[in-house]
Amino acid sequence: xxxxxxxxxxxxxxxxxxxxxxxxxxxxxxxxxxxxxxxxxxxxxxxxxxxxxxxxxxxxxxxxxxxxxxxxxxxxxxxxxxxxxxxxxxxxxxxxxxxxxxxxxxxxxxxxxxxxx
Amino acid sequence: xxxxxxxxxxxxxxxxxxxxxxxxxxxxxxxxxxxxxxxxxxxxxxxxxxxxxxxxxxxxxxxxxxxxxxxxxxxxxxxxxxxxxxxxxxxxxxxxxxxxxxxxxxxxxxxxxxxxxxxxxxxxxxxxxxxxxxxxxxxxxxxxxxxxxxxxxxxxxxxxxxxxxxxxxxxxxxxxxxxxxxxxxxxxxxxxxxxxxxxxxxxxxxxxxxxxxxxxxxxxxx
Ligand SMILES: Nc1nc2c(ncn2[C@@H]2O[C@H](COP(=O)(O)OP(=O)(O)O)[C@@H](O)[C@H]2O)c(=O)[nH]1
Ligand SMILES: [Mg+2]
Ligand SMILES: [Zn+2]
Ligand SMILES: [Zn+2]
Numbered sequence: 001x002x003x004x005x006x007x008x009x010x011x012x013x014x015x016x017x018x019x020x021x022x023x024x025x026x027x028x029x030x031x032x033x034x035x036x037x038x039x040x041x042x043x044x045x046x047x048x049x050x051x052x053x054x055x056x057x058x059x060x061x062x063x064x065x066x067x068x069x070x071x072x073x074x075x076x077x078x079x080x081x082x083x084x085x086x087x088x089x090x091x092x093x094x095x096x097x098x099x100x101x102x103x104x105x106x107x108x109x110x111x112x113x114x115x116x117x
Numbered sequence: 118x119x120x121x122x123x124x125x126x127x128x129x130x131x132x133x134x135x136x137x138x139x140x141x142x143x144x145x146x147x148x149x150x151x152x153x154x155x156x157x158x159x160x161x162x163x164x165x166x167x168x169x170x171x172x173x174x175x176x177x178x179x180x181x182x183x184x185x186x187x188x189x190x191x192x193x194x195x196x197x198x199x200x201x202x203x204x205x206x207x208x209x210x211x212x213x214x215x216x217x218x219x220x221x222x223x224x225x226x227x228x229x230x231x232x233x234x235x236x237x238x239x240x241x242x243x244x245x246x247x248x249x250x251x252x253x254x255x256x257x258x259x260x261x262x263x264x265x266x267x268x269x270x271x272x273x274x275x276x277x278x279x280x281x282x283x284x285x286x287x288x289x290x291x292x293x294x295x296x297x298x299x300x301x302x303x304x305x306x307x308x309x310x311x312x313x314x315x316x317x318x319x320x321x322x323x324x325x326x327x328x329x330x331x332x333x334x335x336x337x338x339x
Contacts, residue, residue: 009130009131010130111126115123116121117120
């Protein structure tokens with residue numbers, strides 16, 4: 001149910017940005033997610049399509065499409081100072097085998113852009 | 118195509134919430150109220166732990182509780198039973214609280230005279246961790262029956278917390294819960310995390326937790 005909370009929040013943000021930018025009808029909203037953000041984008045789209053049809057959101061967002069892009073997750077190795085793709089290798093550094101590794105990025109959840117009238 | 122405008126946002130979904138949270142913390146600092154955000158899975162013992170803690174500190178400081186865990190009023194009533202002020206926040210089935218909802222709760226509750234407010238967050242380890250509520254410190258409860266591998270399954274909540282309360286240690290003999298492992302896994306995520314093993318039921322370990330809280334409150338009011 002986490003995804004519904006996120007949809008609710010994105011809608012709130014977009015409605016605020018719409019006021020600031022004098023938008024009347026939103027065509028699409030593009031989100032960016034880190035590979036290990038834990039979000040299931042297909043659920044987001046499903047909840048989005050249902051949520052934006054609600055009376056209080058429909059005028060601005062009723063026909064809008066939610067799009068998403070994925071940002072790669074990168075892990076940093078403290079031992080050999082290397083970087084590697086998290087999803088492929090997990091916690092263990094593929095160069096030196098060390099477990100002293102930290103996620104550099106990959107947990108992002110961003111609103112990238114809004115296309116609107 | 119030119120009837121469409123493209124607004125480049127490039128901002129975290131949570132950017133606005135983070136600003137609201139900082140604003141709320143500033144307000145709390147001003148009024149001298151320490152806010153603790155308490156998170157856990159459903160049934161880990163948030164309400165029971167709160168009751169055990171509040172019984173011990175309610176005569177030392179002015180304290181109140183905001184219940185956000187599902188609109189049932191049961192938890193708020195349980196807290197009122199021990200003579201502590203509480204309100205039930207109506208989250209409308211949301212899976213987490215954000216800073217704006219927390220601020221509304223704080224203002225509606227009337228917290229000017231309170232030294233400490235505890236927010237019992239919605240029982241869920243995923244999104245409460247992503248939304249800064251504006252709390253001064255964050256705590257999570259992990260109970261023994263949930264197992265010692267939770268820090269591996271829900272890493273984020275362990276990184277945002279200041280303390281980890283391990284509850285229900287009275288039932289340790291019946292589970293293969295490995296205290297050393299949980300400490301190791303949790304510290305992998307967050308080396309600064311303070312760990313308090315307690316039993317809200319028998320009271321074991323609760324005094325140490327109370328001491329930590331009273332210290333934090335005193336620190337915040339400086
Ligand atoms: N054995 C044992 N049971 C506990 C302890 N703390 C809470 N419980 C029980 O766990 C259940 C859930 O507790 P509750 O405080 O309502 O959890 P919450 O949903 O996180 O608020 C209740 O049946 C409590 O009696 C404890 O320290 N030991
Ligand atoms: Mg409860
Ligand atoms: Zn390495
Ligand atoms: Zn949520």
